[in-house]
């Protein structure tokens with residue numbers, strides 16, 4: 606596996622692969638890779654001849670007071686894991702490469718409207734603008750045919766799909782199922798902030814989502830009741846709940862009752878650690 610840090614070296618590598626007629630899959634990450642990221646790499650390898658993984662802790666997607674400074678950075682271990690997983694190129698840009706005009710950057714990609722206003726957008730101002738901006742820059746730099754993202758960050762995935770649609774970017778977006786621990790906790794680099802007692806309770810998020818999904822499948826349509834039940838379950842497990850919401854998968858808005866598919870999303874804190882997760886539900890006709 607090769608490793609580059611500058612836009613010039615990246616472009617040269619990409620141009621060389623393109624001349625050879627090879628397709629490129631991109632897996633954007635913030636590093637500190639776990640099994641979930643490596644599963645994204647595996648999927649990417651099935652979609653293109655070459656796999657590029659970017660590792661960049663993007664400052665503009667962290668709001669004031671969030672964990673940017675302490676976000677775990679493990680580039681050497683990441684590169685070793687990526688090489689073992691069969692990635693072809695690791696791209697580890699500096700802030701100056703991604704933001705040549707300095708922070709907070711001179712050009713921003715903003716997805717306005719309901720998609721970014723609710724859910725995580727309500728409590729993380731600027732977060733989705735930071736994500737949309739950095740992902741757009743990565744798409745321009747790498748020019749991938751396809752990019753693979755995890756579905757744990759469900760709203761992020763919807764925002765990225767909106768960017769691609771709205772800007773007409775020639776990249777296919779692949780969403781991949783969430784990788785989970787044995788108790789159902791979605792894998793996340795932030796899980797390591799949990800102390801043992803918190804970790805023991807963290808599986809309650811998946812349990813609450815599974816319970817909500819089962820009720821929806823069984824025909825329950827009082828979404829407010831299901832959201833309140835999930836919230837109560839999480840509060841009983843020691844969480845401070847940011848939201849538990851049932852919405853439409855395509856635009857993350859409240860259901861009208863006509864949907865065949867719904868998604869239930871949760872964001873909740875254990876101590877200072879904010880965890881998110883979701884479950885997609887196919888409703889019986």
Ligand code: PAF
Nearest residue numbers: 633634635663736739758
């Ligand atoms: O999901 C992430 O790890 C990040 O939000 C992403 C997509 C790499 C952008 O920084």
